[in-house]
Amino acid sequence: VCRLDTELPVSTPTVDGGAVYVPGFDRTLYSLNASTCAVNWRFSGANAGFSANPIVTGGRVYVGSRDGSFYAITASNGALAWSYPTGGPIMQSAAYDNGVLYFASMDMYGYAINASTGTLVWRTPQKLPGEQYSTWWPVVHGNYLVWSGSSAYKFNSSPGALDASAEGVDYRAFFGVPTGS
Numbered sequence: 001v002c003r004l005d006t007e008l009p010v011s012t013p014t015v016d017g018g019a020v021y022v023p024g025f026d027r028t029l030y031s032l033n034a035s036t037c038a039v040n041w042r043f044s045g046a047n048a049g050f051s052a053n054p055i056v057t058g059g060r061v062y063v064g065s066r067d068g069s070f071y072a073i074t075a076s077n078g079a080l081a082w083s084y085p086t087g088g089p090i091m092q093s094a095a096y097d098n099g100v101l102y103f104a105s106m107d108m109y110g111y112a113i114n115a116s117t118g119t120l121v122w123r124t125p126q127k128l129p130g131e132q133y134s135t136w137w138p139v140v141h142g143n144y145l146v147w148s149g150s151s152a153y154k155f156n157s158s159p160g161a162l163d164a165s166a167e168g169v170d171y172r173a174f175f176g177v178p179t180g181s
Helices: none
Strands: 014-016 019-023 029-033 039-043 055-057 060-064 069-074 080-085 095-097 100-104 110-114 120-123 137-141 144-148 175-178
Touching (some): 019 060, 095 137, 100 137
Antiparallel strands (some): 055 060, 060 069, 100 110
C-alpha cells in the first residue's frame, strides 16, 4: 500500500511502467516509484494546481493545469520540456493520437498541440458551445476527433443531444474534425 501525503487533494493518477504520476491541487506533479512509493521527482513549475490526469507517452508526461497552461514534463527527471498557454484553466484530461495532444480550455476553445515541440497545430475556429466550459473531453475515434461535453445538452432531451437552437454554432468545428490535418 502506497501513501503520499500532500497539502491539498490530488487528482487521478496515471501509471506507466514502474512509475505513478500524481497531479496535485498543490501545483505539483509527482512521480512515484510504483513498487516502493518513493518520490522519483516533483515538478512544481505550474502557477496553479492540476485536476486533469496525465498522459504518458514518448518519455514525457503531459498534463493541463488550472493556470491555463498545458505542460510537457520529461518522465525520467521531471524537467520542463515545454508549456503552451491558453486563455483559461485546463480542467479535463487530454487525448493523444499520432504525435498530437487534444484538449479543451476554459477559454472555450479546443486545441491540438504538437507533442514533440509544444507548437499549436490548430485551435477550434469558434468557441465550444456553452456559457462555461465544464466537461469538454476530446475523444479520438478513427480519423476523427469528437468533443464530448455536457454544457451543450438541452433540458428535457436525451443525453448527448446538442442544443440546435444555439445560433451561429457550426457543429463541424466540434464533430468530425479529422485528426492529423
